[in-house]
Amino acid sequence: MKTKALAAVTALALLPLSTPPASAAPRIDWKPCATEYAPTLECASLRVGGPFTIALAKLPATDSARRVGSLLTNPGGPGGSGVTVLEYGGRGFALDKPEMAEVRQRFDVIGFDPRGVGASTPAVTCGPTLHDPSIGRFPRNRAEYDRFIEHNRASGQDCLDRTGPALSKVDTWNAADDVEAIRAALGEPKVNWLGVSYGSELGAVYAEKYPKRVRTMVLDGAIDHSLPTRKAILDEAVATESALKDFAQWCTTSDECALRGKDALAAYDALMATPGGVPAKELGRNVTAEEMAAGVYGGLILPEFWPGVAQGIAAATAEKPDASALAPYAQLDPTYGAYRAIGCHDFGPAFTSYAEARVMQGLVKTLAPHSWRYSEFWDITSGCAGWPVTPAYPPRPQKVRGAAPILVVGGEHDPATPLVWAKGLARNIEDSTLLVDAGYGHTGLLNSACVRTEEVKYLVSGVTPAPGKICR
Known part of the structure; x- marks a missing residue:
């Protein structure tokens, strides 16, 4: 992994790139679609391979004289909507942060809904039974396991019936071809890409296929x-x-923690052990321990959410408990179907028998004695056991060769995408550079001014940070 900080490379990175002939690809017909948060927003759609039409949104560069090009963005997921992020002014990409000002000035920021997602058509459509609180993801015996597998099979078949054959084509390997179609339709000879979380998965596949x-x-x-x-x-x-x-350590000293003065970890464990779950007024039912663990996880990913997590645990353990703040709203959202379908294509099940399930459960509980009831990969892949659609892009050795220098970013305290993954991905990409965020939370973009500064400098110049750079 080497930075190519040569004057010649810098100069080339700043030169305008030639545009291919207009006949090379269909053009995008942008229309105004202003929102309260994005008054200059433009929207369009693009027909790509097979039955898919991709929904697009654009925030035009504010300094057209110094425009570098288009910046394609992906907010993660799997199944995250880039169109929705731009409708809210790009806050999901920290575009409201001062370090990102040059991105807004010099790039047309492009958001899109990947195939099967959001406003793209056909969209993955599943019924309300995809998430069933009575079906635990850690079956305790063979009977529970058989019920669990049958639920996954039936809910997956329901998704297939509602979505149609397109459900078999929403994997990330195929989605990368849509990115190439977007690039061509934009008239851009090369892609600038800002992908966070699952957006790194799609970006890496694109670089592998189109270096x-x-x-x-x-x-x-x-x-x-x-x-x-x-x-x-x-x-x-x-x-x-x-x-x-x-989070529990933060609670011992922070005035923002509603559990300060208590053992936050013990409070969490007691909450998880509550027989029958805890009432959630907003849902009108009890939420299970697994559901509350998912709700806590959703708040752990960004330190700015930690006060809300503490308040949620405090409310759920109060004399008159209410676990509404810890309900698994992501799992109850209609977009959860795309999340599951894409995840099952890209990773498949973690186990194929009750014996394998028991072994994996034991390992997870050993490594995560407090938080074992929910982690994102367990949620994705346990739901793939019995799924009726064969994985199209399961894990395999990945190598990216021949691309311009790529910047990989990983966090030392990232609960969703561990630093070891970033190190592995950087090894898989020839001439990439790894930037480490020593802070807390998921992605450097959303949590670190230092990371944002380095990413913007790279996006503008094409020159990666010095090897070994750590943002503290």
């Missing part, structure tokens, strides 16, 4: 597709456990 089409690419909160699914589960279980302990 010569990469100008700059940031892969922040990186995923290493070379890892076997079981190894990824265990890595993330360790990272989630560490994040929960970091």
